[in-house]
Amino acid sequence: MDFVATLIASPVGPRLDAAALTRAGVAIGAAGAPAWLQAGVAADIPFAGHVLDDKRAIAARAQAALGDIHADVVVQPVRTRRKKLLLADMDSTIIGQECIDELADYAGLKDHVAAITERAMRGEIEFAPALRERVALLEGLPIEVADEVLASRITLNPGAATLVRTMRRHGAYTCLVSGGFTLFTHAVARMAGFDEDRANTLIIEDGRFAGRVREPILGREAKLETLTALRAARGLAHADTLVIGDGANDLGMIEDAGLGVAYHAKPAVAAAAAARIDHGDLTALLFAQGYRRDEFVTP
Numbered sequence: 297m298d299f300v301a302t303l304i305a306s307p308v309g310p311r312l313d314a315a316a317l318t319r320a321g322v323a324i325g326a327a328g329a330p331a332w333l334q335a336g337v338a339a340d341i342p343f344a345g346h347v348l349d350d351k352r353a354i355a356a357r358a359q360a361a362l363g364d365i366h367a368d369v370v371v372q373p374v375r376t377r378r379k380k381l382l383l384a385d386m387d388s389t390i391i392g393q394e395c396i397d398e399l400a401d402y403a404g405l406k407d408h409v410a411a412i413t414e415r416a417m418r419g420e421i422e423f424a425p426a427l428r429e430r431v432a433l434l435e436g437l438p439i440e441v442a443d444e445v446l447a448s449r450i451t452l453n454p455g456a457a458t459l460v461r462t463m464r465r466h467g468a469y470t471c472l473v474s475g476g477f478t479l480f481t482h483a484v485a486r487m488a489g490f491d492e493d494r495a496n497t498l499i500i501e502d503g504r505f506a507g508r509v510r511e512p513i514l515g516r517e518a519k520l521e522t523l524t525a526l527r528a529a530r531g532l533a534h535a536d537t538l539v540i541g542d543g544a545n546d547l548g549m550i551e552d553a554g555l556g557v558a559y560h561a562k563p564a565v566a567a568a569a570a571a572r573i574d575h576g577d578l579t580a581l582l583f584a585q586g587y588r589r590d591e592f593v594t595p
Contacts (some may be wrong), residue, residue, distance in 0.1 A: 298374045299345040300349050301358050302584050303337045306366040306575035307454070310342075311336035315364050323361035324354050330417060334538045334589035342374070351570065370571045370584040372555060376535035378585050383523050383549060384461050385541035386474035386484055387497070389559050390456045390578075395480045398445045405433050419544030423475060423515040431498065435507025439500055442479045450480065451489055457577030457595040460489045462582055465593045473522050475515050475545050489595070494522055520548035540581060541565065555580060
């Protein structure tokens with residue numbers, strides 16, 4: 297079977313060059329000449345492999361051959377690399393923040409809530425009870441605080457809109473799925489250009505947060521079910537799907553994707569995912585699918 301290793305350099309620091317690609321090609325047994333997707337930034341190295349090969353080990357060999365050049369390496373079959381479904385986590389993935397932590401700041405509880413969030417995302421505590429505990433601390437905050445957070449604190453991560461819009465332009469369906477809240481996912485989905493979004497709903501009473509979230513909570517299992525349902529509804533094969541996330545509640549859908557990617561992720565997630573992006577921005581996921589830089593759709 298024909299495989300490809302896609303090398304994507306960090307946005308800062310040394311760039312890829314022909315010598316680096318040669319070293320990486322030797323390390324993985326290249327079966328042909330490398331092809332630039334963007335000069336100095338991203339390139340494909342074809343090689344002959346087997347479906348049962350340890351792709352993470354192959355990626356590690358390529359990275360080691362690069363020396364001081366920090367680059368992500370994604371290894372996958374060539375034939376199925378272009379994906380038809382993108383399912384993406386929101387907090388610390390599509391955006392750079394954790395929305396619930398920013399809400400808690402208005403109650404003077406950001407450090408406390410952020411500590412719980414961190415433990416939940418690392419998989420040290422169960423997601424659903426941790427979410428209920430954090431939401432309870434928001435009781436009494438006026439709903440307008442969400443608008444203030446969106447306007448002043450929430451930013452798309454670099455490459456987010458380009459990733460989503462490029463995939464949509466080429467026929468993929470895109471869904472933002474979050475263990476956070478619809479108050480934020482609706483807005484972020486519009487900002488980035490997603491087809492749809494799914495998240496938890498905060499209960500509002502008299503214009504203020506009631507300190508409760510509508511059950512059942514959308515967490516790890518619901519994220520996986522979203523992937524399964526969208527794949528079935530659109531008649532897609534397992535290999536047609538791309539999932540990206542950073543936290544423990546993303547692991548189910550990451551592990552069940554055609555290409556599951558840990559994006560600047562917590563250690564347990566990075567260790568379990570088929571691929572990881574530690575250095576690049578979200579456009580790395582376009583290079584991984586074989587898109588050239590001149591094919592990107594920028595907002």
